[in-house]
Amino acid sequence: MDASSERLDRTTELKVRAARGGRGPATWGQRAIHTALVKLGPDAPRYNLRLSAPVEPGLPLETALRAFTELLHLHDALRTRLVERDGELVQEVDADGALPVAVLHRSSAERAAGAAAELLAEFAGRPFDLPSEWPVRLGLVLVDGLVRQTVLVLSHTASDGWGMRRAVRDLTLLAAGRSADELRAERDFTQPLEEAAEQDSPRGRRRDAAARRYWRDKLSSGPRTQLPRPDGEPDPERRFPFAVLRSPELASALPRAAARLRTSDATVLLAAAATELGRLGGQREVLFQVVVGNRFTAQSAEAVTTLAQEGLFHLPELAGEFDETVRRCQGPALSAYRHSGYHKPQLDADLDELRAAEQDLADHSVIWNDTRDPLAALMPDGVGEVPLVERELSFPDTFPARPGVSVAVDVVAAPGAIELLMVADGALLERAQMAQFLCGVEQLVLEAAE
Template sequence: MSSGPERQIAFSAGKSGTAPATWGQQAIWDAVRKLGPDAPRYNVTMEFPVPPGRLVARFLGAVGQLLHLHDSLHTRLLPEEDGGLTQVLDADGTLPVVVRTCPEEDIVREGRALMAELGGLPFDCARQWPLRIGLLERDGDLRYLALSFSHTAVDGWGLRRVVADLWELTDGADPATIRELRPAVQPLEEAGYQASVRGQRQDAAARRYWANKLRSGPRQLFPVRQELPATTKFPNAVLNSPALAQALEEVAEARRTSSATVLLAAVSAMACRVSGSPDSMLQVVVNNRFLPGLAHAVSTVALEGLFHLPDVGDDFADLVRRAQATLLSTYRNAYYDKRLLDAHLADLVAQEGSIADRSCVFNDRRDLMPRQPGEEVARVPLKEALAKTTLSWPIEFDPRPHTTFAMDALNVPGSLELAMTADSRLLPRPAMERFLFGIEDLVVTEALTLNGLT
């Protein structure tokens, strides 16, 4: 592979301005700065090979147009003495793009190495624009694309919009048409709403909701099962289940709800069965794209919502119904100023001595990128699909403070993956295994029952 010079994408005549950081920008910045050298773990990345036919020159022109579409991509964040942030929207500047020529047989290997290179670097949000682009080219064609963003600029749902816009612009779409079809609130506008009377009311309502739930929820969900050093690594288990992917859709259709609700109900049920708690209390990542103007936002909008489901029983159909109503309340109260919320909850602990356990996190990431043609889940008899389930233990992570478990749900070609990282003192590996297989069993059994096959 040959390394050519960096290309500089010139950007000018853009919008400019300053404002306090949005709630999302501030929340991610606060989280990232605590990580120190591990900060790149929060970068939002995407990579993929590109079939021949898209010219590098056209792509580079599209990047300049993309900067005009989305202000967050040329916004810097300046720290204040009190820990707050000011967002600064730059009207002009340059964006470097790494362009390398690569032999056909090395494209995937070298592309992955380029992604690791770009994604493994932290961002200096005060001095840099929050975007790095690298590409491999062959005979003038773009053959591999690697994108790395600071999480202060985009979340996973914002990344989805960026990629869609980038391809449309590369293929000749008019930026004005894209803006008209998918209008989006920009970060300066979002900060204005958050400072408004309406925004402040929404923030205050969310704080009240969280405080009420955390007063009434269980103080500890999972008892300590193993006495281990605090430095013990957190294992990561990955369940790959074509059967779960298929069964979720079947149950959701039959129960007239979303597959996200069905999956969350199953996670809640297994959290209670494994922990012994009658209540489920989960922090769930909410994309907030259902709020006015935010459907197509390229910014950090997603925040945690608090999902509290008391008295979880054995009737899974009833649990799905209750989960749907509870999830709506969670969504309504997942857009807030996290700094104010944290201070409010600290005051609550000081007053009452303790609040409910919120150390279990669930992030349903399946809708971040739609399935591509050929990646759909094939409809086969569920009992046949169950034989294809696998469980692996790919990695261990450094201990994560105040975390019992963190679980992600992801679409993969022809299947669904549940990736779970947990504190072994509270959830040893056998308990993690029971948890993951239990989720699959609950949903698949419900689908079989609905189909009259049990």
Template sequence: MTTRHPLEIAFSSGRAGSGPATWGQQAIWDAVRRLPPADAPRYNITTAAPLDPGLPLPVLLAALERLLHRHDSLHTRLLPPDDDGGPLRQVVDPEGTLGIDVRTAGERDAPAELGARLHEELAAQPFDTAAQWPIRVGLVVADDLVRHISLVLSHTAVDGSGMSRLVADLTALCLDSSPQASAELRRPSQQPLEEAGFQTSERGARRDAAARRQVLRKLRQGPPRLFPPASDPSAPFPNAVLRSPALARAVERVAAAHRVSTGSVLLAATAAMTARLAGTTEAVLNVVVNNRFLPELADAVSVVAGDGLFHLPDATGEFGEVVRRTHAAAIGTYRHAYFDRLALATEIERLTAEGVPLADRSCVFNDTRDLLPAAPDPGNDRTTLSWPVEFEPRPGLTYALDALQSPEAISLAMTANPAVLPRPAMERFLYGIEELVLTEADTGAGKPGTEAGVAPPR
């Protein structure tokens, strides 16, 4: 029989302070507060894994306490604007307690199954970021060792790259006798209050202004509408997941042949299918960017990811050529995705009021493959399409497409407005991405690329 016994880690002597929220904290906080309560947990950043051969509970608890000391984002709260309309603020608490949900497996309990249920339970809960620290930990103990761990964080604390860094640090702290682990922990990382200080500095203001100029330039160039207009959505948004082992292999071949990143290949195929289904020759995508171009943010455990506006004027040409142009355009998009989104929203509102036509921003692409641990995989070699869930309607969204990694496949998870892209159109979209990449791998991957360059991050 499973028993549950919550524990608390007492944390003290940590760094303290308060200041304005970072651009990333503000953007995610705004996005989550606009969601229906049942949808908010979708923004949680989560990972779970079995621990084999297991760890003593005291070792893991000590590592978690050291993790709290290392990363301020784990003991930071976000205070909403006051009645006077002040800014969102971050408060770094120097002390407090972190609750740990510990489940002890009985003789008939499989730790992996118990851990999966615990992870699902923790991930399904939203965060009160004003009152709670943005981290939950679940542990499964069997035979006096921790056999499974679940980490659930608010997206206001980390993005996918931040979670990867967090997992690496926790692993090193649990195995801190390793020289490699010690070297890993010596890497510098900027804390959120330090990042906010940069953003409010003269240098930060220049970078912000330059990035927003680039985005506004693309907004004036792109088509004001891709798909036919639809009224405000009322029906649930279907979620389709295409799992393709063949795509995982083909995307590597195409990337190597054209000397680009695999992320550029998937982005090119998404742009091409967007243009085809919209009946246009160009595509505009809001790309979620894991922006770590600033050296001081390279290893930051925080939320840095922003939105980049990707515009491809001729997305329906020969696919190999589309891939190469996508790669070149993506680098500029990623480099100019670090900016104050509130300031950009103000500029967009002004231009809209003046009647300036601006590009469609309702199609979203997010490549998470290198940012989060691989998801469990059923292990078969066939392409499958499933419809696992429906979501609350999201006004202003045509579709959101996530690229996910599993050990043997790439999965494309698409959520769309059914009034614009009904289920048959979603199927054509997902299978079309697979077909474009597989065909290029079979017929075009032997041709050398005409452009080389530094591959942008996925």
């Protein structure tokens, strides 16, 4: 294929006909993400979920298009628009419609990878028009007539990271010849309209009320500050440094520590983070916003939708020994997870009422997001020999100020390692203190594994 063939890029369509459709109230997860996107404004695209992956050994274009069409039939969230009607957010699931697909032709695998990276940046860098377009962008890059790269971007209103991995798994099955009807017959999973109906039921309303009451109680009684704050108003132009610790030792030690302490590895990490934050702030009480996947049933575990919301993890007192701190974390962690599903706009209104009453709310600006998913090891990028990686601590970037955030940490499963990604308010923590926090979390787990 000569270089002139690279000008044959075009757009085709995936056509959906007679799928399931309907209209209903938005789910709690959709409302929470929609609220966040509205607040972010021009920065909303950074919430987009993105994937660019090679296709080996390559697929005929017709096969790839059929698989993606079946995927749209399988998961209603991918055909769901969010519309505000009479002040309420409504989800509209289209039974019919079409999704544009960018089809690019390149002359080599190297050029295909470059084109996929460029297309991913373009797709992910634009906000979705949630009322009028489906929350999916798709691109396929071909070499010698076969699809060799796939580019997929989803709005966070359609899925969280867990759900996107389910979509990729299902796409792999569909590309191998399965159908949406076959997969639907084999497993039971929740669709967004069904999730919303459950949340609007008497049981769902009781769950919402209990969760919002829990938030009000914790924010009324928790610590007012967790890190020393300088006098005066913070500079709105200050930067938030970004630190990354990549640790193969942490990945190896974490399951051993969890087994020895007879708890989950997520609780061990959470306890380590609480301990290190307490050291930085010089106090014994800790309050985190923890991002919870809210996939507590088999039906929700298989769903492609957005269910993640924040819970409040409140540890009244760190222990002198780390093992005891881990044990103390188990109850508060369970409470945080149990009260992590709620009507977000109503919770915001509840907290505004407390502020209007001049109640000083607890500092809930520390965010902990353990993104690891057991399914990830079974996905295409998790198959094969685990690469040898070296431990590395780096500060690759800085970001603009993030309102309402002092510290945000993501836990990411990487090939052969665990990565701790930390963003912190530069007015509160210096880079050396961020390094102290990340290395301290790692060291606590390593010691607990012995």
